[in-house]
Amino acid sequence: MLAYDTLSRAEIKLDLDPSRVVRVFVCGPTVQDSFHIGHARTYAFFDSVVKYLRIRGYSVFYLQNITDIDDKIINRAKEENVSYDVISKKYTQEYFDLMKALKIDSVNFYAMATRHIPEIIRQIGILVDRGLAYETSDGVYFSVMKFPDYGRLSGQDLDALRTGARVDSSEEKMDPRDFVIWKKMKPGEPYWDSPWGKGRPGWHVEDTAITEKYFGPTYDIHGAGTDLIFPHHEAEIAIERSISGEPYLARYWIHSAMINVNQEKMSKSLKNYVTIRSVLEDYLPEELRYALLNAQFRSNVNFAPQLMNEARANINAINTLYEKLKFDLKNRASRGNNPFITIFTEIFENGLDFRNLFKNLLLQVNRWNSEFGSIGLIQKEFALEAIEWVDSFTGILPSGKGDSSGDELIALLLKLRKSMREKKDFAGADEIRKSLREMGITIEDRGEETIWWKS
């Protein structure tokens, strides 16, 4: 399986040991505000990648952190005049609700930062003891000068960083590039006790403390959005190597690109922030997943109406064929070696290429449709199985409304409609079709019989 590795700056073969647990860590969100489709892209992508690995027989432990203490959370709490954890709990819940809605359910464990304070303090202690971090009046900082490899992952030149005008050079930091690993509390702020006084952890150590606890000093795949490469992952590498001596805390670094709106990255100041919730008001979760996955993961995706419309059209085409196949294959039989799955596997593993996978699925859907009347049951079995296989990790088939409580009513209505059509009462028949449509039922006349499904 090939994938682009940020550290190698090349597409490389992922060498994973099938006899051991594959350890995957993806940076989770800071629970400070509503979540947007950028979050959805990153988490849907890794959700599908992990599910794929599992399909291929790997046992994957997928760990994600949740940053539930942070300046932004504190500021938000101040604005709303509530305790910080009112904010963090509210948005943690929203996050989980949205992930569920998007069928992102492959994470084994969500690690809250505030539940790992002892581990964080332990790591900071080691860094201070070794002279790699120092204390000031407002916190503890990691000294970047002591870590010559800083910048390796992101291709940043340390000297260029030094001259960069936008680096925050305030306070008593020895070097403007140094990053905070412990923030001392200001009056009224939440705090935990530490050898450096009351305060809270900095962002970067949070993740290294968590991954070290569950995975040890190294693990297999570290994922996140590209915007976290610098300084966050750079800092993680600096911290963990300083502690463990292992070169890089993860063997492979996979970063998914950004979602843009009007060709610009979403941001609050530009007011081009598209929330997951707002998209789900108009589109199915599966349509969103398709739209977000349907790109090479290293390419920025511009979010526009056409993107969602295209997703809707394609999802509909796949789903329609899927329903028709299911109708024809009431008694399923497993056929073994499915040639389509073999092809799709090869396509996908060439760079985790969801876009190419979908493209080829669609090409097949077109062929299956055009030959629908003439292909045999075995081919239909293969087709159905192949579609389900793709869905099993991409999650693009509409789940529909699971309950079958209305099925009898639908059958009755269709029977009624059939007799109306026989009597040429097309106005009445169309009225029934229209009502079913409003109930979310799609029907298709096929000679004598009419098939239907929920959509």
Add this chain to the structure above:
RNA sequence: GGAUAGGUGGCAGAGCGGUUAUGCGUGGGACUGCAGAUCCCAUCUAUUAGGGUUCGAAUCCCUACCUAUCCUCCA
């Protein structure tokens, strides 16, 4: 200014030295009682600009211009 990706038809987006991908959109047709879905055909006759290498370039090299992301919290 530095780092990293790019600049392909109305839009999205493959191809990475030699068969004018593909999807969406649009137009026409088939099927249907009709509609949708589906299928067929077509359309758009595209490769930022200028040099170069080559028998041959969207694909390699040079120059220019342009765009996005990162260099600050960020998925």
